[in-house]
Amino acid sequence: MSENFIKGLTVQEYHKNYYENNKVRFLANCEFYYLENRELIIERVKKYAGKNKEKINKYRHKYYEKNKKSILKKNKIYTKNHLKECREQKKAYYKKNKEQKKEYDKKYGQLDICKVNRKKYRQSFRGQLFSKKNQAKRRTAKYSITPEKVKRAFEKTNGVCPYCPAEITETSFSLDHIKPVSKGGTNHLNNLIGCCRSCNSRKGNLSLNEFLNNRKVLA
Numbered sequence: 001m002s003e004n005f006i007k008g009l010t011v012q013e014y015h016k017n018y019y020e021n022n023k024v025r026f027l028a029n030c031e032f033y034y035l036e037n038r039e040l041i042i043e044r045v046k047k048y049a050g051k052n053k054e055k056i057n058k059y060r061h062k063y064y065e066k067n068k069k070s071i072l073k074k075n076k077i078y079t080k081n082h083l084k085e086c087r088e089q090k091k092a093y094y095k096k097n098k099e100q101k102k103e104y105d106k107k108y109g110q111l112d113i114c115k116v117n118r119k120k121y122r123q124s125f126r127g128q129l130f131s132k133k134n135q136a137k138r139r140t141a142k143y144s145i146t147p148e149k150v151k152r153a154f155e156k157t158n159g160v161c162p163y164c165p166a167e168i169t170e171t172s173f174s175l176d177h178i179k180p181v182s183k184g185g186t187n188h189l190n191n192l193i194g195c196c197r198s199c200n201s202r203k204g205n206l207s208l209n210e211f212l213n214n215r216k217v218l219a
């Protein structure tokens with residue numbers, strides 16, 4: 001001990017050093033003590049928690065605020081590595097607390113922060129992308145593609161691709177949305193037509209005008 005003090009350590013530093021040097025022994029002792037007195041300890045902790053709920057909550061809140069970034073990071077990593085379990089847990093929890101959750105969501109949705117955040121999200125790139133996708137989904141859901149429609153879309157073509165001179169047959173044609181779904185086209189028969197596969201893949205997400213102009217440039 002005197003040697004350490006000669007080195008100019010404070011008492012605190014000395015204790016810290018001592019702990020670090022004997023860490024393994026200390027932890028083993030702790031574990032042993034815990035295993036020996038497990039039930040007693042759990043009871044004591046429960047008693048303390050019951051008496052000091054507010055204090056503990058405050059402490060937890062403080063700790064969370066202080067270590068928010070690292071906690072969120074850890075959680076993200078954990079959920080990535082335990083995707084299935086997490087999903088199942090979530091599902092089970094939702095099933096168990098369905099009505100509570102609904103009420104909570106309702107209340108939470110009326111908070112001012114929530115309204116501001118929703119507005120922000122809607123104006124964000126991601127929000128707009130998703131809402132456009134949903135619009136497209138809703139529109140296309142109105143009409144579904146039936147085998148009969150596919151047949152009639154082929155019959156419109158008289159066996160020749162409308163975009164190029166290639167011949168198409170009932171087994172080799174592909175179905176084209178004249179106005180692409182991503183640009184507001186529906187599954188209505190007016191918007192469907194058969195064409196050859198290469199034209200369809202080249203047309204992709206382009207509108208009819210864009211596609212025709214593109215083809216002129218290429219030709």
Ligand SMILES: [Zn+2]
Pocket residue numbers: 161162163164165166195196197198199200
């Ligand atoms: Zn074609």
